[in-house]
Amino acid sequence: MAIDGPAGAGKSAIAKIVAKELGYLYIDTGAMYRAITWKSLANKIDFRDEKKIIEMSRKTDIKLVQSDDKLKIFVDGKNVSEKIREEFVTKNTNTIAAIQGVRKILRDKQRLLGRNGGVVMEGRDIGTAVFPDAEKKFYLDAKPKERAVRRWKELKAKGKKVSLKKIAEAIKRRDYRDRHRGISPLKKAKDAIVIDSTGMTLKQVAENILSGIRE
CATH class of the missing domain: 3.40.50.300 (P-loop containing nucleotide triphosphate hydrolases)
Known part of the structure; x- marks a missing residue:
């Protein structure tokens, strides 16, 4: 199973939940x-x-x-x-x-x-380059502002003093580099199920993915 998406979209957290629920290996x-x-x-x-x-x-x-x-x-x-x-x-x-x-x-x-098989693999080119024949593909996204806030909260929880503005700027730069990279750029696989996680909890996103797998 492939989960792709930009920085801060929640891929890691979601992939861990889904892998645990299915009894799969998380990569x-x-x-x-x-x-x-x-x-x-x-x-x-x-x-x-x-x-x-x-x-x-x-x-x-x-x-x-x-x-x-x-x-x-x-x-x-x-x-x-x-x-x-x-x-x-x-x-x-x-x-x-x-x-x-x-x-x-x-x-x-x-x-x-x-x-x-039996793997939930997340990244930026899993469904397009690593496993183009993956049984299920998901493209996880969220609005840039929300992705920046998530990253800010994550770092803050670790006791790190960071600027939300700087994180937002870094995500913007990273998005550009990921999408315009000459080799395996970040893009949605044609057969991927797109999930916009803006305003959604981790549990809601995981449930959406699990529902998509069981269809």
């Missing part, structure tokens, strides 16, 4: 790009050196481990679940995600994870 593909970004930054690799980043990506072991209601991300055996969510990683992930060689390597890893 956050965005975390994989964040993992490569984190490792590139940690190793001080010049982002202009795409060849080096691609080679590093090929040799990197990324594991996604479901623990209770949390998805833990391991890079070469190290738990980086919190580190990959840091703002400096978020700001640079789009640059790494735009590298064709990196996308190919991670797409192959994602296909291996989902090859046996």
Whole structure:
């Protein structure tokens, strides 16, 4: 099952609920790009050196481990679940995600994870590039202002002081980059069910998706 959509649309939270309800494995593909970004930054690799980043990506072991209601991300055996969510990683992930060689390597890893089915995979190109033949596809969206508020509340709950205005501007920039990326841009699959989650609770959105699956 594929769930795509822009930043702040609630993909991760919804995908976790749906996967738990169905007894499926939840896979956050965005975390994989964040993992490569984190490792590139940690190793001080010049982002202009795409060849080096691609080679590093090929040799990197990324594991996604479901623990209770949390998805833990391991890079070469190290738990980086919190580190990959840091703002400096978020700001640079789009640059790494735009590298064709990196996308190919991670797409192959994602296909291996989902090859046996029973998976809820969320990202930006799951229904269009990773699993174009997915049994069910959903495109989750929400108005930019609401997506910014959600992100602001999420960071605030973690004790981080952030500006709502800056988050809104960052989401606007990210939307543009995601939609205009030359490789696997963010777009709705032709056969995807579109859900505008503006004004909806997580439970309502999850119920909509589960209803769509059971139809």
